[in-house]
Amino acid sequence: MKIISTVKLKSLLNDLQQEFNEHEFIERESLDHLTAEDLAEAELLIAYDSELDQQLLEQMTNLRWVVWYAAGVNNLPLTYMKERGIILTNARGVHKIQISEFIFAYIMQDYKHLNDYHDLQQSHGYQTKIRTAELYAQTICFIGTGEIAENAARIAQAFGMKTIGINTDGREVEHFNETVSLNYRREAFKKADIVVNVLPETDATINLLVKEDFQAMGEKALFINVGRGTVVEEAVLIEVLKNKIIRKAALDVFYQEPLDAASPLYKLDNIIMTPHITGLSRRYNERATNIFKENLKIGIDNSKDFINLVDYTKGY
Amino acid sequence: MKIISTVKLKSLLNDLQQEFNEHEFIERESLDHLTAEDLAEAELLIAYDSELDQQLLEQMTNLRWVVWYAAGVNNLPLTYMKERGIILTNARGVHKIQISEFIFAYIMQDYKHLNDYHDLQQSHGYQTKIRTAELYAQTICFIGTGEIAENAARIAQAFGMKTIGINTDGREVEHFNETVSLNYRREAFKKADIVVNVLPETDATINLLVKEDFQAMGEKALFINVGRGTVVEEAVLIEVLKNKIIRKAALDVFYQEPLDAASPLYKLDNIIMTPHITGLSRRYNERATNIFKENLKIGIDNSKDFINLVDYTKGY
Incomplete structure (x- = not known):
């Protein structure tokens, strides 16, 4: 799978690439920086970016799985994603x-x-x-x-x-x-x-x-x-x-x-x-990545067994 | 037994008197305030007072047990107390x-x-x-x-x-x-x-x-x-x-x-x-008294089974 991350994973992305070398991992600065090729070919998107909307998803014709690096998914185009059958997992538990x-x-x-x-x-x-x-x-x-x-x-x-x-x-x-x-x-x-x-x-x-x-x-x-x-x-x-x-x-x-x-x-x-800081952690991305890794091991064909699989009918 | 306390136990002393009504509990403001009768008759002394020295103990001819409401016993006349066979228990653990x-x-x-x-x-x-x-x-x-x-x-x-x-x-x-x-x-x-x-x-x-x-x-x-x-x-x-x-x-x-x-x-x-305050507690006397109560239940004749019995040869 071609996997695009707009989350700055730094060395974590290298770790992912080494551990899951059957996949191709690419990091982009933001959703605005996705290339035409990215949009066409990405099957998996790692993101934490309020600009992930229906218009963008419509261009990502091969997208099968969104790995959301936040807990709240209420601003995502859930109805459209459900229709498309896009799998959505979130970062619940990292806080x-x-x-x-x-x-x-x-x-x-x-x-x-x-x-x-x-x-x-x-x-x-x-x-x-x-x-x-x-x-x-x-x-x-x-x-x-x-x-x-x-x-x-x-x-x-x-x-x-x-x-x-x-x-x-x-x-x-x-x-x-x-x-x-x-x-x-x-x-x-x-x-x-x-x-x-x-x-x-x-x-x-x-x-x-x-x-x-x-x-x-x-x-x-x-x-x-x-x-x-x-x-x-x-x-x-x-x-x-x-x-x-x-x-x-x-x-x-x-x-x-x-x-x-x-x-x-x-x-x-x-x-x-305190200024809404209790959820911050230097290990935030590491923890969200660990959840993602477990799911990658489970494999997209068994996505019903995924950790933190979002239920579109419940909205979380 | 006649039991004298120079620790300000307030309501805890009433509780002791009610629970152990076979004994007589008396509170004095300090060791200086012990009466001639106290000195002659007390079998048990509850104290936390640096003035508990050999001279005073020599006057307390009936004293069998010192209940020390602090952990450190190194300033007590241990050699004399050992010779007299006075039982010594401390408040180890209350901190x-x-x-x-x-x-x-x-x-x-x-x-x-x-x-x-x-x-x-x-x-x-x-x-x-x-x-x-x-x-x-x-x-x-x-x-x-x-x-x-x-x-x-x-x-x-x-x-x-x-x-x-x-x-x-x-x-x-x-x-x-x-x-x-x-x-x-x-x-x-x-x-x-x-x-x-x-x-x-x-x-x-x-x-x-x-x-x-x-x-x-x-x-x-x-x-x-x-x-x-x-x-x-x-x-x-x-x-x-x-x-x-x-x-x-x-x-x-x-x-x-x-x-x-x-x-x-x-x-x-x-x-x-901080100014040496981590050991302080509003429940200090309550905790020290709970240890003492357990020992009172065990009974002075079984003092070898006492909680926090000080071993004179070790000094703690």
């Missing part, structure tokens, strides 16, 4: 390690007062009344029980935390001491010291969390959002933080991104913010 | 949760650039080139394989880290992928991304780490010290940090404590410092 780790970074920053100790060091101070809290025996509740939440829950249990998972039907998931359905989420919020949103953006998750949810979490709670910012309206978030309805928030995602420098969120003293 | 957690707080602060992200937030910045590192697949090496190291190694493995333990004879310990004897420690340092000292202060550990040890760790290394500051001379530490022989240090303990505000350590930009 779980880095996002899980950052959840604990936020918790440590908050529970261990790392900023306060940093300030103490800057002032050459030694004596202090700063007292830290322990993760041990705390209850952490994840909204969503997918791969990221499950991995983070496993680590939380290693810290001696109690884990609660919230999903649509309350089904049991490994590494959660308890699971609750979305309808009963406020019962879980009441028990939790930390609530972590890891939900993706769908029609069902936009504006899901309202003031009553934060009232259930209460003034003890640290709310962490590494899912999508649209899960709660910014005005609601500002109100609950300003009025200390919850204790603190750690946010990597925002309703409108990039966050405006004039956002009132910056004025709050009980907030930790 | 493992909080110190383990703080090890990961330092790692998160360093690997996830939490200070840089905090500064970015203060400047209302959103775009950034700050790239973080992952704990996953890193190698962490503990000098010492006692309870703190073992607990931290267990958590490290949950993060997907490789763990190496260094102890006197290289004996295997749970949660360490590999163990190495102290003589071969530099081989372990070469493999490690993070080296954590958790050793207590003994004749054998004072000035144990010299320049060659840090050269073995190399410029990739984060060195964390939550054991005792005397494991490395301050001048050596300053040299290896100033010359970037190692990448960074996170220190909770210092050669001279409290650390002088004029210490050259404050001038270094590759150092994280």
Whole structure:
């Protein structure tokens, strides 16, 4: 097969070429840089590029498989791809390690007062009344029980935390001491010291969390959002933080991104913010490539057994 | 038995009195506040007070058991206590949760650039080139394989880290992928991304780490010290940090404590410092009391089965 990548795979592409020398691997800078020959002959396209649209795909008459190096496929021309019978696999799961780790970074920053100790060091101070809290025996509740939440829950249990998972039907998931359905989420919020949103953006998750949810979490709670910012309206978030309805928030995602420098969120003293970076990893392409390699070994004729095969009827 | 506590146990003392109502529990503000009756009648003393010396013990003619609410017993009159046949138990193990957690707080602060992200937030910045590192697949090496190291190694493995333990004879310990004897420690340092000292202060550990040890760790290394500051001379530490022989240090303990505000350590930009606080916990007394309760249940007549029974010949 002729395989074109518009993802900058660098040495990973050489590794692929060596391991799968029955195929021809070609790297192009972007989809705009595909040659007429590329378009005509490519059977497989590795991409992570918002310009992959129906018009382009129509020119790629031999294309059989799109290897999408992101998790979300909602901007791809799914209906057309389904009609054409193009196989689509994505990079679901490549975020779980880095996002899980950052959840604990936020918790440590908050529970261990790392900023306060940093300030103490800057002032050459030694004596202090700063007292830290322990993760041990705390209850952490994840909204969503997918791969990221499950991995983070496993680590939380290693810290001696109690884990609660919230999903649509309350089904049991490994590494959660308890699971609750979305309808009963406020019962879980009441028990939790930390609530972590890891939900993706769908029609069902936009504006899901309202003031009553934060009232259930209460003034003890640290709310962490590494899912999508649209899960709660910014005005609601500002109100609950300003009025200390919850204790603190750690946010990597925002309703409108990039966050405006004039956002009132910056004025709050009980907030930790990062600029949508928890999913980044120096090993991102390596991990996505490992999934692709497994699928290449399975072989395109057995694509129904592929890892991360997108189901066009579900849209993910 | 008449049991005197000079540790402020508050409600924990009431709990003890209720659970063990065959004994009489009395709290005194300090050893100076013991009455003549206390001295004459007490059979059991709960203390954490540097003034517990031979002179005082000689007055406590009925004393059979000292429950020491700290780990280190090296300042107690051990020879005299042994002669008298006084049972001594300590609070070994009560630090493992909080110190383990703080090890990961330092790692998160360093690997996830939490200070840089905090500064970015203060400047209302959103775009950034700050790239973080992952704990996953890193190698962490503990000098010492006692309870703190073992607990931290267990958590490290949950993060997907490789763990190496260094102890006197290289004996295997749970949660360490590999163990190495102290003589071969530099081989372990070469493999490690993070080296954590958790050793207590003994004749054998004072000035144990010299320049060659840090050269073995190399410029990739984060060195964390939550054991005792005397494991490395301050001048050596300053040299290896100033010359970037190692990448960074996170220190909770210092050669001279409290650390002088004029210490050259404050001038270094590759150092994280906290004022000997990683062992503190709001649950310290609760944990020490739980050990004591277990021993009370075992009963003084079976003291050879006690948890944390100090062996006078070993001194710990």
